[in-house]
Amino acid sequence: MAIFAYLIRLLILFFLYFSTAWFGLRLDPVEGFATLFWPPTGIALAFVFLYGYKLWPGVFSAAFFINLLFGAPYLSALGISIGNTLEALLGSYILKRFIKFNPGISRIRDAVGLIFITAPLSTVVSAITGTVSLNLGGMIDQGSVWKTFGSWWLGDITSNLVVVPLFFLYLHQPFAKLSDLKLTQLILFIINFFISIYIFFGFSDFMTRASPLSYLVFPPLILTSIVAGQKTVVTSAFLAAIISVYSTVKGQGPFAGNDLFYSLLLVQSFMSILSITVILLSAAISENKKLELQKDEFVSIASHELKMPLTTLKALTQLLMKRYQQGKNRSKLLYIEKMEIQINNIIRLVNDLLDVSKLNYGLLELKKEKVSLNRLIDDARELALVKKRNPVTYLPLNNDKIIEVDKERINQVIYNLLINAMIYSAKGKKIIIRIINGEGYITVGIRDFGKGIAFEDRGRIFEKFYRSDDNSSEKGLGLGLYICAEIIKQHHGKIWVFSRGKGEGSEFFFSLPLSTHAH
Known part of the structure; x- marks a missing residue:
């Protein structure tokens, strides 16, 4: 064999x-x-x-x-x-x-x-x-x-x-199946093909006289490297090279001239520059993606390894709290309570990292069920009020709405937005939750009267690891809003923020479809 x-x-x-x-x-x-x-x-x-x-x-x-x-x-x-x-x-x-x-x-x-x-x-x-x-x-x-x-x-x-x-x-x-090809790859390949045909077969006298116009193939090829991957861009570059040679031999295109040897020398220079650009760029992008995957894998493994000892530490802390609550040593109890707060903060960060890892690998599964919107908001509100930092006013609709969502994940979104509002508001400042009823969707708004958001931050605030440049003492990893945005996106909803600027407070909104099939 x-x-x-x-x-x-x-x-x-x-x-x-x-x-x-x-x-x-x-x-x-x-x-x-x-x-x-x-x-x-x-x-x-x-x-x-x-x-x-x-x-x-x-x-x-x-x-x-x-x-x-x-x-x-x-x-x-x-x-x-x-x-x-x-x-x-x-x-x-x-x-x-x-x-x-x-x-x-x-x-x-x-x-x-x-x-x-x-x-x-x-x-x-x-x-x-x-x-x-x-x-x-x-x-x-x-x-x-x-x-x-x-x-x-x-x-x-x-x-x-x-x-x-x-x-x-x-x-x-391995060769990809036709069913595995993405529409973006196919579109970019077709665009590159027709640009090559147009340039190298010189559909106008202007094109045949202006050799530098042959380099118009570079922008779509660079875009293909970034969006569609190595195979698509290398195939497109190879096709452009073959078309350039064939058109020159036929006496057409920007490189054609009376001397075929000199014309092919120009084509050779073009093909070499084209290939070097594509190979280096696609290799750099591929290496960067590989490093990103390795980083995500490390974060996932580290988060899993940290979660177990943290859970054990939290359980032991709670046992100590129960013991000292029965005694009269209030100072020791205060230290244990502070320790529990810090443990909870670390657990929250670890959970955020695990969620990001699941999102990166497409493993964040939604377990949808029909739930009361009022009940969802009340649960998240009660959980946030445990911090005893800011009063939260809820303005519900007269008629409760039943939505089909992953209860835990939407609760996580509301809780994160409430905690975010508390962090960036002065202690004691009120926070308002309101509902806006729309046709086919429901919108939740969470408003604070705190520091507000600068104009330049609004467009990036939902990006992974993005943190605004402020003086907050409770900065996290910049993952909370990113996770909220991804959860809402997986529910086919939208999330956005409104703020008049620094010192004017802000209001975060997210909308969810009332129908399970709405997009």
């Missing part, structure tokens, strides 16, 4: 190498052999790296026969095929031994290693052996040696930059 798989890969490599080499050697190569776009280099490197050095016969035989077919003498074809094979083997060795390369190109290290080390170094071998073989075989004279070497080397480098990322991402990672 292993031999069968090996032979299949060998045949696929031979076919891809031979067919793309045939295409490359038809693109006005220098002295008939040194082309400015040589896709086989990237294909060979990807296959040898992913499936092992034992695939070298596929590279050697394909290179040998294609050069014979295009008129190279036997010994020259042999020398060229040896150089092409060594190029793939050396490139794979550099990536594995020195770069510790991840074919998912998910780190900046991978991108830099491929672009600035492997691509230029490994291709020198093929360019030197190929040029020397042609010179010794009488195919080129001394005056054409440097031009042939330069074209050969640059063509192979471009192939490593354009072709290798595509093959690595699709051969190393």
Whole structure:
């Protein structure tokens, strides 16, 4: 079975190498052999790296026969095929031994290693052996040696930059099902495709005369890197490169001119810059996402580990409180009460971290049931009043509303907003809860008469870890309002804040649909 798989890969490599080499050697190569776009280099490197050095016969035989077919003498074809094979083997060795390369190109290290080390170094071998073989075989004279070497080397480098990322991402990672593709990915891919078609086939004289307009492909590709991920942007960049080559060969687009060699040199520069930008940007974004996931995983594990000892500590504190409440040592009881307050604060922070972790992994499940809105607000109000800090006035509707929600989570939202209002209000200042009845939805408003919210903070106050620049002594991690917003969002509701500015107080609102199917 292993031999069968090996032979299949060998045949696929031979076919891809031979067919793309045939295409490359038809693109006005220098002295008939040194082309400015040589896709086989990237294909060979990807296959040898992913499936092992034992695939070298596929590279050697394909290179040998294609050069014979295009008129190279036997010994020259042999020398060229040896150089092409060594190029793939050396490139794979550099990536594995020195770069510790991840074919998912998910780190900046991978991108830099491929672009600035492997691509230029490994291709020198093929360019030197190929040029020397042609010179010794009488195919080129001394005056054409440097031009042939330069074209050969640059063509192979471009192939490593354009072709290798595509093959690595699709051969190393499993193919996505069509059902798994997001609409955003599809839309961005189509946009990139049509922009490439428009630019490189020069639908107007203005476009064909203005080469810099070819770089209009960059903004949508950068957006694709940020929004749609590596596969989509690398595929789009590869497609743009192929379209640019094809249009130039056909005499169209911003790079087309009377001299095909010079035109392809311009295309090569464009493709290299395009690929370098896409590879570096997508690798940086991928690495950043990976670090975010690792951070979330650490927070989740740490929160779980902290919760158990904190629960035990809280239980022991409550036992001590009961013991000293029966005695006359009031000073010790006061210290224990303060200790319990701090333990409760830590537990609240740990619970917030756990909630954020669940939200990040999509694990926050809602257990919906029909409940009384008045009852929900009363429960949260009574819980907040335990702090004995601010009076809370509730202005209910005459007719109670029954809503279908996760009772615990909506209670958490109301409680968090009440505590938030207390923290940012002077002690004794009243807080008002009111209900606004709308068509198909119900809105809850919680108003305080405290510090208010600066205009620049209002747009970011529901962001994760965001904390306004104020002098409050009870600052948390900046998670409470973020969690509230996410819970309301999962109930298909909305949350917002109104404040006239600093010192004017603020009012937080959230609305929930009265129907379970409302969005």
